Amino acid sequence: MTEMGELTEEDLDFYLQNQVDLRRRKVSKTEEEVYTIVEKLTSVISTEDSRFQPISHSGINNDNIKVQSPSQLFIMIPVRGLSAYTERRLRQWRYYTLSGSKLISPVQEPEKLHQWLEVDQFLKSSQEWHQSDVTIEGDIVPSKVIAICKALLENTIQSSNFQGKQGKVNILESVGPTIRLAVETSEQHVEVELVPAIEIANHWPKKARWPRFLKRWPSxxxxxxxxxxxxxxxxxxxxxxxxxxxxxxxxxxxxxxxxxxxxxxxxxxxxxxxxxxxxxxxxxxxxxxxxxxxxxxxxxxxxx
Known part of the structure; x- marks a missing residue:
């Protein structure tokens, strides 16, 4: 600081760097705590249902975790058992409501609805993806997948093995193919949005809105x-x-x-x-x- 009390360029650089560093450390600590909690949650549910993988399986170098804001994170849960996707030229489009009910009549803007996937579009698929708990007439329905994942998370969060050992976690009401969590970290309360993600080594439709596509490095x-x-x-x-x-x-x-x-x-x-x-x-x-x-x-x- 100069004798006249005016900020020099060095003073300003130091102040800005200090503020950035403080914010970075806070965000970093919050993200690490949330990641640890969600990783342990997904590890537990993976042992209950092999279709869902721990988030650590996708690697932190993917887009599976994003900081939307200091108090809001977006995390993808990798799904297992679907590979070698093939896109059909001729298909009879079918759509489902947010609650999972099949739409009888055509809709004018189907891209705004949550898409389904046919199990047969994957050359390799585990038997679990053919079960009725996630499908309707061979269609994988987003709301069914989310309902199963949400139930597994609820059971894990409420279990005595999890409560008390990790940060406080609650499931929030949500609409659509996502699961919202309220997580209390040592720094602040954070909202975490979880969504299933698929990793395909070959082609994946650009217009596909569900599930999310998990990409590995590069790209x-x-x-x-x-x-x-x-x-x-x-x-x-x-x-x-x-x-x-x-x-x-x-x-x-x-x-x-x-x-x-x-x-x-x-x-x-x-x-x-x-x-x-x-x-x-x-x-x-x-x-x-x-x-x-x-x-x-x-x-x-x-x-x-």
Whole structure:
């Protein structure tokens, strides 16, 4: 602070960095606590019904957990037993209401309703997905799947093995193919939205609204990787003068990326115990490493 009481650029940088760091630590702690609670919940229900997997099976490097706001999180629950999806050219569309009732007459805007899936559209499907508790005439109905998952969660939350050992959790009223939880962490009360997600190695319809599609790295994870690198770099170089030279800053990020790719390790910025490259394809990482090396050998070719 100057003698006149005016803020200098260094004072402002320090203040902003301190505020960002405080918020990051709070969000990080909340996310870690929520993730731990939901991971234990989903691990328990997975032992009861193998169609639902623990969220740890999808890896933190996926889009399975998103911070919508400091007090609102979105988490996908991977489903198991459906693979090799094939899209049919000719199909007789059928839709169901939010409560699971079959619609008799056609609707004008079917895309606004929750879609169904035919079990036969998967070349491989476990017998559990053919049972009547989740299907109507061979259609997997979202509300039935949600009802089963919700009942499993309720039983787990109310059990003596869970209550008292984890943070306080309650199931909230919800509409549609999601489950809403109220979670009390050490920092604050958080609302968590849970939704089943499917992981398909081949094609998945872009218009499919249910279930959600769980993607592994790469694809959108490339963007997340760059963002994570940027977060860590900003923390290491918090001053504005550290970012005045674009080429120098860019090369700094590229070199950091190369190191992480070679080590097969990039720590998640908010959930620090997780490695973003844990489930990355090693062959693709090797290819990426070679491309980065080619760039660093002669970066001037790429700068204009």
């Amino acid at each position: 959108k994870e490339k963007a997340r990787t760059v963002k994570t690198l940027l977060f860590w770099t900003c923390e290491k170089y918090p001053r504005s003068k550290d970012w005045k030279n674009f080429q120098k800053c860019f090369l700094r990020l590229v070199k950091k990326l190369q190191k992480c790719v070679l080590q097969r390790y990039l720590r998640h910025y908010f959930v620090k115990s997780y490695n973003l490259f844990k489930y990355a394809n090693t062959n693709e990482l090797d290819i990426t490493s070679q491309k980065i090396n080619d760039f660093l050998m002669n970066p001037g070719v790429f700068f204009h």
